[in-house]
Amino acid sequence: MIEPIRLTPIGVIHSPFNTVSGVPIQPLNGKGIRGSIELNLDLLEGLKDIEGFSHITLIYVFHLATRHSLSVVPFMDTEAHGIFATRSPSRPNALGISTVRLVSVERNLLHIEDVDIIDGTPLLDMKPFFPHFDNRTTDKIGWLAKKDISDGMRSDDRFR
């Protein structure tokens, strides 16, 4: 009953990160790091009014995650958790989301900041971020509650 879904990337993300190691863990740890989105030219009309938003949420493919595991030891822990309780790239569908700062738009090129994404990443969608809808106050943050969230955390190659 469940049929495969076929998606075509809408563009490519460019960043200073060329390997799976040393990439910031989440946009917070990529603060100020610049990158860009090169949108397919035939989709140009879809950008109208996007420059009005300071933040956009990207949905992309973890294209260097070649296998998937249901149990992983995430970057931020030393214990294993179910893949859906983590943000690790080696997921059944290797989809990533990042909310980045939109700096400027130059035709089909979007200059972005707070980038935690590898160069050459295929972009599937982008949406405006609206704090009134998208921010949350949570009661429970699971295994992350025990973690020391220090600045500057970077990836290693465990999900290669």
Place this chain on the structure above:
Amino acid sequence: MIEPIRLTPIGVIHSPFNTVSGVPIQPLNGKGIRGSIELNLDLLEGLKDIEGFSHITLIYVFHLATRHSLSVVPFMDTEAHGIFATRSPSRPNALGISTVRLVSVERNLLHIEDVDIIDGTPLLDMKPFFPHFDNRTTDKIGWLAKKDISDGMRSDDRFR
């Protein structure tokens, strides 16, 4: 150079909404509305420790959006904007994201709340929500700044 991506849904989302009209606009407008996720049984191991999180972000397919437009008049406005400056379902890749409350987990069934999703929606991924990483303070919210964000907004069938 850009190749299609093939994804297989990890499960199905169930909700009280059976048509494209009358669905809450964003989880905020679906406050308290219950639904569930039926995860494919072969992925059960991936749920370990997810019950520790009060909120999870779902990535899913707008399966009833059969066409896409680059310019749309979104539910919340009377003027047209580029599709990437809106959250409308008729996108080049019809992907939706919603952060919902995780109420409880019963084997492969996740009971969720604050549901703004149509019954039968194919689920592609789910991730724990972590406010420290995921909340944002924005400078600019584009065309949404002029809007009256009243409670209880619901969809109509314009993107059918």
